[in-house]
Amino acid sequence: MKVVIQIIATIVALLVVAITGVIVMVLSDEDAEATEISDGGRGLRGVPAEFRPWIFKAVNECREPELTPALMAAQLNQESGFRTDRDAVSDAGAEGPAQFMPGTWATWGRDADGNGVADPYDIGDAVTAQGRMMCSLLKQAKTANYGSDYQALALAGYNAGWGAVQRFHGVPPKSWAHGQTYDYVHSILAALPRFQGSGMVEISGxxxxxxxxxxxxxxxxxxxxxxxxxxxxxxxxxxxxxxxxxxxxxxxxxxxxxxxxxxxxxxxxxxxxxxxxxxxxxxxxxxxxxxxxxxxxxxxxxxxxxxxxxxxxxxxxxxxxxxxxxxxxxxxxxxxxxxxxxxxxxxxxxxxxx
Missing domain, CATH: 3.90.1720.10 (endopeptidase domain like (from Nostoc punctiforme))
Known part of the structure; x- marks a missing residue:
């Protein structure tokens, strides 16, 4: 779970339109991967179109408020840069856009997209598995009494395993494992603004x-x-x-x-x-x-x-x-x-x- 690839997304032809209790952002459909959409207030931008529905699905199924679309997106970007090709494999053997190790995939992987196989390279399968694992880790973080930065604790558990979080009673320090987990957590949290939308869709009434x-x-x-x-x-x-x-x-x-x-x-x-x-x-x-x-x-x-x-x-x-x-x-x-x-x-x- 260590691949870091930057994807630079260009937002094109954005027009904010006020309409009778509905504020929407009208999007150019010329460049689906560079447009911004919203999930009704929490917002998401700079994410490939094929990932968006699965991110929203994973977030909606979790219902832990700390698991936001932007957090999921920043984590996917840190893991693989949204790669889906079969070469998206880390040196340690983690696979797919959410970089699951085979043993971890056996626990969290499901056939979410209904194609008959649970595959860590399938976007729907990978993202919903990421959501389930993060959701479980957030719940653990809330009962562990290691502090209130639940997102950081869950991310550390995703990267290093919950045992490492328990060992250090929090995010492992920079001195541990060459700072891999420490840097992983801080890089994702620092990247959140890049993926957060502006709450463009706001419907009153x-x-x-x-x-x-x-x-x-x-x-x-x-x-x-x-x-x-x-x-x-x-x-x-x-x-x-x-x-x-x-x-x-x-x-x-x-x-x-x-x-x-x-x-x-x-x-x-x-x-x-x-x-x-x-x-x-x-x-x-x-x-x-x-x-x-x-x-x-x-x-x-x-x-x-x-x-x-x-x-x-x-x-x-x-x-x-x-x-x-x-x-x-x-x-x-x-x-x-x-x-x-x-x-x-x-x-x-x-x-x-x-």
């Missing part, structure tokens, strides 16, 4: 619509995967002969993300169990139609190929002030755009209020 919009906004920057995603979050999708392809290859099957309707389903779950497809979501909410002039935050907007409900092909969530949050198409990411530019305006079919 209450109610199902505002809550769903807030939840969807946490996924800004997540890749589009046709057929991917669901109530539990992003996942790989599939190709059906027409959809999911990029430059002639099936991108959906290797992309962890959402499509338009799974993002909506995720946003409203578990308070409202909307069906999976855009057309079915329209059918489930069409008895509460809303005119374009009366849209409210959280309303669903639909587009159709031929003006009929049976040909609805896209759904988005209204974010206020003429903007929507949606997952547009293969090769793009979840984004905030104007309603008029989200899809061809001539295809706009109508809106409903879930």
């Amino acid at each position: 209450s109610g199902a619509g505002a809550d769903a919009t807030r939840r969807a906004a946490t996924r800004i920057g997540t890749p589009y995967a046709w057929g991917g995603g669901g109530p539990g979050g992003p996942s790989t999708g599939f190709c059906d002969g027409t959809n999911g392809y990029l430059n002639g290859s099936c991108a959906a099957s290797t992309t962890v993300g959402f499509d338009c309707s799974s993002l909506v389903q995720y946003a409203y779950w578990p308070d409202l169990h909307l069906p999976r497809t855009a057309a079915a979501q329209y059918g489930a909410t069409s008895d509460r139609a809303v005119s374009r002039q009366d849209l409210q935050v959280g309303d669903l907007l639909f587009w159709s190929n031929n003006g009929g409900s049976g040909s609805i092909y896209h759904v988005a969530i209204y974010a206020g002030d003429g903007n929507v949050i949606h997952a547009p198409r293969t090769g793009k990411t979840v984004e905030v755009v104007s309603l008029s530019s989200a899809m061809p305006d001539s295809d706009y079919y109508g809106a409903t209020r879930p």
Whole structure:
């Protein structure tokens, strides 16, 4: 767990837009790896797009407030520089982006991405295992009476084993093991500001619509995967002969993300169990139609190929002030755009209020 590689991320085309109780950052999707997204206030930036959903998933599953997205990201950067290739192996034999030793992986590794194997080189498997281990170490730190810097204690345990923390009743000193653990802990904590966002997505108000919009906004920057995603979050999708392809290859099957309707389903779950497809979501909410002039935050907007409900092909969530949050198409990411530019305006079919 010693590989240190600096990744310099350039934030491009950022525009802060104030909208009717919703403050969002509109992102350029030209450079997914250099954009900033937020998880609803804690913030994250400078992280490759493919790592973001798994970092958020690991943090949400832990529920220890000290395990923040920025801490996970800084640790991954310290461990491997976000490397996923099979050469990401330390001199000691630690493997993958989170640099797990085989014995430690046997304890914490799981098949998080559902591809049938628990692999320390798979991003989802590695990051969620990192989260589980850090979560456990944070809990140990809180009961050990070695001080209140729980993040430092957990990081030391991750690097050197909890036995070393117990031996020194805290982070091992710089004089121990050539300062490896001491430097590891201090480097990660010093790097936190680099990965902390500015709390860009801030949604006020209450109610199902505002809550769903807030939840969807946490996924800004997540890749589009046709057929991917669901109530539990992003996942790989599939190709059906027409959809999911990029430059002639099936991108959906290797992309962890959402499509338009799974993002909506995720946003409203578990308070409202909307069906999976855009057309079915329209059918489930069409008895509460809303005119374009009366849209409210959280309303669903639909587009159709031929003006009929049976040909609805896209759904988005209204974010206020003429903007929507949606997952547009293969090769793009979840984004905030104007309603008029989200899809061809001539295809706009109508809106409903879930």
